Amino acid sequence: MQVKAKLSNLRTAPRKVRQVANLVRGKDVIQAQSMLLFTVNKSARNLLKLLNSAVASAKHDFQLNESNLFISKITVDEGPKLKRWHPMSRGRAYPILKRTSHIVLVLEEKNPSTKEVKSEEKSKTEKVKKEPVAIEAVKKTSDKKSKKIKSKIKSKK
Numbered sequence: 001m002q003v004k005a006k007l008s009n010l011r012t013a014p015r016k017v018r019q020v021a022n023l024v025r026g027k028d029v030i031q032a033q034s035m036l037l038f039t040v041n042k043s044a045r046n047l048l049k050l051l052n053s054a055v056a057s058a059k060h061d062f063q064l065n066e067s068n069l070f071i072s073k074i075t076v077d078e079g080p081k082l083k084r085w086h087p088m089s090r091g092r093a094y095p096i097l098k099r100t101s102h103i104v105l106v107l108e109e110k111n112p113s114t115k116e117v118k119s120e121e122k123s124k125t126e127k128v129k130k131e132p133v134a135i136e137a138v139k140k141t142s143d144k145k146s147k148k149i150k151s152k153i154k155s156k157k
Contacts, residue, residue, distance in 0.1 A: 001062055002072070003107040005054035009079050010046055013099040017043040017076045021103070029055055029069045029107065047103070054107050064109060073106040 010017065020043050024032035029051065036048040051071070058064040079100035085093040 001058075001064060001109055001112065003054055003058040003062065003064070003069075005050050005057065005105045005107075007046065007050045007101075007103040007105075010043070010101040010103060011098070012043045012046070012101055014076050014078045014101040016041070017047070017101045017103065020044045020047055021074045021076050024051075024071055025074050027071055028110075029066055029071065032071055043101075047105075050103060050105050054105050058107055068109050068111060069107045070110055071105065072108040073104070075104045077102045077104075 020036070020039060020041050023035055023039065024047070027035065032051060033048065036044045036051065055066055055069065058069060059066065079102045081100065082098035084096040084098060086096050087093055
């Protein structure tokens with residue numbers, strides 16, 4: 001089961017965010033949370049919030065266990081640039097590009113739980129097995145009852 005979380009238009013340059021994203025790529029959720037908590041970087045705080053959000057949605061929406069999750073994919077893409085100008089002498093202006101980032105975080109389970117699939121398969125196979133047995137049991141009981149009824153009728157005559 002994949003759980004996706006997105007953060008758009010983060011006002012930090014993608015190059016700076018990628019440095020922190022490379023630290024936690026492929027790690028367990030608990031290990032990544034502890035690494036991000038102690039990383040001294042502005043973007044680490046934002047990645048930690050995104051990771052906590054993804055874990056919360058995995059717990060709430062899909063009933064997944066936090067200790068069974070890991071970061072399978074994390075991408076940092078460039079968002080729109082804010083264009084500003086820095087005035088210089090003699091009436092000149094130099095451009096300033098304030099870069100933004102888009103982050104996509106994907107969590108997956110280490111050992112996918114197949115409880116639901118197994119229970120559905122078992123119930124289907126049990127139904128198939130139980131039906132003929134149940135029909136035979138009804139036939140046997142009806143045969144016994146009919147014999148008893150016939151013997152009672154004969155004894156009354």
